[in-house]
Amino acid sequence: MVIFSTLYYAEQDTVLPDPEILLDKVHNQSKKVVIFPRNFHLKNDKLIGYYTGILDQELSPDDIIFKNRFNHKLQGVSYRPTTIEVFKSSEDPQCENRSSNLNIEVSQPFNKNANLYKILTKFKEDNSDYYKEMKIFFPNLEHELNTGIIQKHWFQLIGSSVWLQQYGVHLMINRVFYTKTGDKVKPNMSLAYVRIFDRNWQELENVDLIVPDESESFKVISYPNFLPIPVYHSVKQQDGRFYGIEDPRIMLIKNNERYEEPVIVFNSHNRKISRIASYKDTKSTIHLKPYRSMFIGWLWRSQKGKSNIDDIPSRVTSNSNYVKVKELKLPKNERFKKEKNWTPFLNYQQQLDNGYDVDLYLVYQFEDLKILKCSLLNDKSECTWEYQLVEESSPKINKLRGGTELVNVNQILAKSKFRELRRIKNQMAQDKQIWIGFARAVLKDCGCGVKMYRPNMVVLIKEEGTYRVSHVSSYADLEVPILPWNQNRNMCEGKNLLIPNGISSWNFAKDEFGTLQDYMTLSLSRADSTIDIIHIKGILISILDEEHLSVDVATTKNDNNIKCAIKKSQDYCVAYGKDNYDKSINSLAAELKQHMDDIGSQL
Structure with missing residues (x-):
């Protein structure tokens, strides 16, 4: 067999091309x-043989x-200043x-x-087992592709991603959902789509990652690809069910094999046996209840069938391969x-x-703080x-709810060797x-x-076995332009x-x-129809000064800072609505004046 592929490697006298050229x-x-x-473990000149053999x-x-x-590479982008107002945990009412402002x-x-259009066409043409299972929920896909009306029924949002240091790429998961009616609040089926971006945030559209498996x-x-996530669904019962994977993070x-692997946390509709009624020892009736439950999925592991997510799994899917999941x-x-x-x-x-x-670990709720611990x-x-x-x-369900994962600051500091961070490291309690x-x-x-909805920055601290939400911000729009819920409509119509x-x-x-700075890349969605990233400079430097580290976690046992943040967020909403109303009135007045001027010029 003759291999014409290009192998890039660096052994002794061989010089690898510049990464950007590659x-x-x-x-x-x-x-x-x-x-x-x-x-x-193998040398570079053995890679082709391993891959093909x-x-x-x-x-x-x-x-x-x-x-x-x-x-990892910092992005050469332009920045502009802004502030985030944060409220500190304190006994002061x-x-x-x-x-204070960051x-x-x-x-x-x-x-x-x-x-x-491109990814759904490929999904259909590949005709995988997962596509065959799910296509009953979007039977008009071919017509939608042929007539160019994909955008009326298919939407995408969420761009949660991680940097894979071993592979030098960003791994991103998106939610892609189908709605028969075209209404974004009534999805019939949600799918998980996973993509790879290089360190310059350019997408790589045909990538094989060689990853460890469970057999060493x-x-x-x-x-x-579209991830084959095992979920319960019934095409005969779709009203209000919202099947599939939602809010993947x-x-x-x-x-415990000592390598990093990606996992996702998501919620999905499922059903559980509520009771079983027996009749004269000859037959039984099973009663089922619908739920929306939380799950974790291991992207590089697999399972057969759905017996662990459905109390009455279908025989049709018993031998199908899925991403390994478990309910939380x-x-x-x-x-x-x-x-x-x-x-x-x-x-x-x-x-x-x-x-x-x-x-x-999972913050179940921020107000009246509750934290769960689930085995991996x-x-x-x-x-x-x-x-x-x-x-x-x-x-209980409160106003302040989950958004991103929480990132451990101790880990960021431990991996950073800059001398300027010594004071902060020494200042933190063991x-x-x-x-x-x-x-x-x-x-x-x-x-x-x-x-x-807007982002609210939160800081969680654990000290002496006690947890506390030490800081929470009011609404922070991060200077991101907002999109209307429906195109060409008022900003305050819908959501x-x-x-x-x-x-x-x-x-x-x-x-x-x-000057030493910290750089964050944050993913956002606007109007439940975009996948965006922004780069933020200086959050950690601002929050880790002496003033912000002085919270007394042990004695402060109230949610007053969250209440303050919610109140200030409500003020933001009122001001935003008034500003939008004023702009709408001015726009209508300008249109009316132009219309009257046009009439006058014709007289």
Whole structure:
């Protein structure tokens, strides 16, 4: 067999091309790219043989195969200053005494929407087992493709992503959903679409990652693709069901094999047996109840069938291959009709102590703080309460809800070796852990539309075994232009949404003036129809000064800072609605004047 593929490697006297030249070659040729992990055990000149022989894969002329040597790269973008108002945890009841401003810088948003026509055409043409299972929910897909009306029934949002250091790429998960009526609030089926971007945030459209499998060898996973997530569905019962995967959030965990792997946390409609009624020992009637439940999925692992997510699984799918998932349940198997908006995070100290992540932690609710701990090491679905501010209180739905994951600040600091960070590291107590992320306050009929969402930055601290939301911001639009819920309509008709989805990366680096800064990439969705990223500079530097580290976690046991943030967010909504109303009136007045002038000129 003759292999015409291009192998890039660096052995002794051989010089590898500049990384940017290699990336240009990848994009210009539109060929397959095969990426082995940075720490792969074989030398570079053995990669083709391993790929075509051991993994039994094919290569075409000019396909590119290499062992990763790309590092994360800061984006050369322009920034502009803005502020975030934060409220500190304190016993002081006055909001103004808790308030301070964080001075940060933000870039413009960069849209990363996929080409729906292209990806749905490929989904249909590939005709995978997963497509065959799901196509009954969108039977008119071929007609929609042929007539160019995809945009009326298919939408995309959420761009949660992680940087895969071993592969030198960003891995992003999107939600793509179909609505028969064209109404975005009535999806029939939601799918998970996974994509790869290079370090310059350019999409790679034909990639094979060589990833570890569960048998201590390696396997090929191809991107982009629609993830075969096992979900319950019934085409005969669609009203109000919203089948499929919703609100996927991707994270990297370090597993007990000591390598990083991506997992997603999501919610999905399912059903559970509520009771079984027997009649004269001859027959039984099974009663089922619908629920919306939380799940975790391991993107590089697989399972057969759906027996772990459906109490009465179909025989038709019993041998189908899916992404491995498990349900995340409340303690004592307590179950409510709808579970969503849990905020995931990891305990970096636990990873240091064990060498890997043992548990996944989730903020169940920010107000009356409740935190769950769920095992990553077994198939046990029942979680335990890691912390409850008020133990006897029942879980409840509050206005401040989940958005992004929470990122462990201790881990960011530990990986950064800059001398300027020594003071901050030395200042932090040995047992203190800090997490930062973005929640979202859900405000209904607050002055603009039926619902308004904006990001609210939150800081979670653990010290001496106690957790506290130490800081929470009011609405932070991050200077992102908002889109109307429906095209060519008023901004305050329908919903007015800017939703934070994930923190793609967060690193320290020197800016052009030699000053140490932290750089975050945040993914957002606007109007439930975009996948955007923005770059933010200076959040961590601003929050980690002496003033902001001085919260007394042990003695402050109230949610007054959250209440202040919600109140200020409501003020934002009222002001936004008034400003939009004034602009609408001025626009109508201008149109009327122009119309009258046109009439006058004709007389």
